[in-house]
Structures are given as structure tokens and as C-alpha cells.
Amino acid sequence: MSAKSTSLTLIQGDITEQAVDAVVNAANSSLLGGGGVDGAIHRRGGPEILNECRSLRAAQYGRGLPTGRAVATTAGRLPARWVIHTVGPVHSDSEDRTALLASCYTQSLQVAAGLGARTVAFPAISTGVYRWPVEDAARTAVATVRAAVAASPDAFDEIRFVVFDDRAREAYEAALAAS
Known part of the structure; x- marks a missing residue:
């Protein structure tokens, strides 16, 4: 029996409304x-998220979470x-x-799998405020996620890219269409 392949999907919308197991912030x-996605997730998710983040800062990440890492x-x-x-x-x-950008996706998927x-x-x-060109970010995100899925084909059912505007949607559509 062959394994079910992971679906890579693209949605233009609000990431705080995604009914998935894990939302990446x-x-x-x-x-x-x-601000941006971070602020929206904290506002909509409520104080429980902030309380756990404060505990992580106190216990493990006193200097903050390093770039490219995930928790x-x-x-x-x-x-x-x-x-x-x-x-x-x-x-x-x-x-x-x-x-470092690729590591964000790889580390997030490792945490999700765990x-x-x-x-x-x-x-x-x-x-957003970190000013990464969206076309390049989309290529990096899709290539990194595809590589992770190829390495562990049974780990996920769906990996969803959720973008806010038309420009990002077009960039991710192009990245997903490229092989």
C-alpha cells in the first residue's frame, strides 16, 4: 500500500482563522x-500564548529565541x-x-512532527517588516518544505501556505508551480 502524499496548499486569508494542528508564527x-502576524496571533490567541511565551523566556530563552529556531x-x-x-x-x-530563512521552515516542521x-x-x-522580497521568500519556503516532505513523506497530511495579499499569493503560486 502506498503512502498518502503530503498536500501543499495555498490560501489567501487570515492565518489566525486556520483550523489546523499547528499555526506557525x-x-x-x-x-x-x-506587529504583523505575530501581533495578530497573540491578539486572537489570547493571554494563554503570551503566558507560555513568558515561561519559555524565563526557563530557556532569556536572551530570546534565536533567528531560524522554532518553539x-x-x-x-x-x-x-x-x-x-x-x-x-x-x-x-x-x-x-x-x-536562516530556510531553517525557520525546517525547524518549524521538526517541532510540528515532534x-x-x-x-x-x-x-x-x-x-513584512523584515523586508524579505516576497518572490525569493516564496521560492525558499516552497523548496524547503518540499525537501522536508521528501525526507519524511509520511509526517504530514497538509502543509498550508497562508498569505495576506495578492502579490504574495502570486509569488507562492509561481513557486508552487515551479518544479
Whole structure:
């Protein structure tokens, strides 16, 4: 019997409304909320997320979560079971930080697999205030997720890319269409 393949899907919408096992948060290193996706997840998820983030800061991440790493908390009031917080890199014209961006996806999927999450929703990490060009971010995200799925084909049922606007949707459509 052949294994069911992981579905890679694209949705234009609100990541805080995704009914999945794990929602990935494009967090800042403080883990204490911020703007963009991070702020939306903390606002909609409620104080339970912030309380667990504070505990993580006190116990393990006193200096904050390093860029490219990932850690999980409850999803609070979100329609998901967990939030996986990952810190994307700030884009630089003078230094290639692509490996750090890829690590956000790889580490998040490792955390998700460890939790037993079968469905995972990702935002367009680092494309907001961290200024990563969305076309490049989409190529990196899709290539990294495809490689992770190829390495562990039975780990997930669905990995969803959730984007906010038309430009990001078009960039992810192009990345998903490319082989």
C-alpha cells in the first residue's frame, strides 16, 4: 500500500482563522508579541500564548529565541492546537541569510512532527517588516518544505501556505508551480 502524499496548499486569508494542528508564527525573538502576524496571533490567541511565551523566556530563552529556531506553545483561542513560533531573519542586501530563512521552515516542521501535528499553516515568514522580497521568500519556503516532505513523506497530511495579499499569493503560486 502506498503512502498518502503530503498536500501543499495555498490560501489567501487570515492565518489566525486556520483550523489546523499547528499555526506557525513569524515571531520576533522576544516571543512577547509584536506587529504583523505575530501581533495578530497573540491578539486572537489570547493571554494563554503570551503566558507560555513568558515561561519559555524565563526557563530557556532569556536572551530570546534565536533567528531560524522554532518553539511551540498552546494556540490559546485560535482554531489550532499549537502555535509554533519561529524568528525569521531580516533581509540584507550585503549578506545572504537564505539558510536562516530556510531553517525557520525546517525547524518549524521538526517541532510540528515532534508534537504529532499532521496539518501545519505557514505565513510568508520575513516578508513584512523584515523586508524579505516576497518572490525569493516564496521560492525558499516552497523548496524547503518540499525537501522536508521528501525526507519524511509520511509526517504530514497538509502543509498550508497562508498569505495576506495578492502579490504574495502570486509569488507562492509561481513557486508552487515551479518544479
